[in-house]
Amino acid sequence: MLFSLELQLPRDAASVPVARGLLASSLEALGTDDTVQIDIELMLTEACTNVIRHATAGDAYAVQVMITSTHCVIRVLDAGQGFDAEAAEQQGTGPAREHGRGLMIMKSLADDIRFGVHPREGALVSMEKELLFKADALGPKLAEMDSALASEPDPGDTP
Numbered sequence: 001m002l003f004s005l006e007l008q009l010p011r012d013a014a015s016v017p018v019a020r021g022l023l024a025s026s027l028e029a030l031g032t033d034d035t036v037q038i039d040i041e042l043m044l045t046e047a048c049t050n051v052i053r054h055a056t057a058g059d060a061y062a063v064q065v066m067i068t069s070t071h072c073v074i075r076v077l078d079a080g081q082g083f084d085a086e087a088a089e090q091q092g093t094g095p096a097r098e099h100g101r102g103l104m105i106m107k108s109l110a111d112d113i114r115f116g117v118h119p120r121e122g123a124l125v126s127m128e129k130e131l132l133f134k135a136d137a138l139g140p141k142l143a144e145m146d147s148a149l150a151s152e153p154d155p156g157d158t159p
Helices: 015-030 033-055 085-091 101-109 138-151
Strands: 001-012 062-069 072-079 112-118 122-130
Touching: 001 015, 001 033, 015 062, 015 138, 033 072, 033 101, 033 122, 072 112, 101 122
Parallel strands: none
Antiparallel strands: 001 062, 062 072, 072 122, 112 122
């Protein structure tokens, strides 16, 4: 199973609930565990909000989501110059600090998170979360189909 979603969004606060709603609907349809789904939605919300608040260039940004039978990978790419994630997180450690909290939230929820800057593309945050599913959910059934198809011999192979 591979589900892929790519959105080109305006750098506007109204785009965040759109991206979150599309992702939530997809995860819900696959039967993702509620806690995992909430974590993933929050990771996406924080990444998109950071683009809207902090990216200095460009009127748009991209959200790419890949969902497999085991993981959800989210990539948020903007036209900005990037930032030092560790320095930004350190600035947000005090109780009165506003900046850096989103990074701490994303880091605490994601199983893996990476930040990068790509010269012609912009700043990138890539987050990964292992999926868990509810009983009788569609996601594991699709994974079983993938396994069954993978174990079938290739018709072009000769014994």
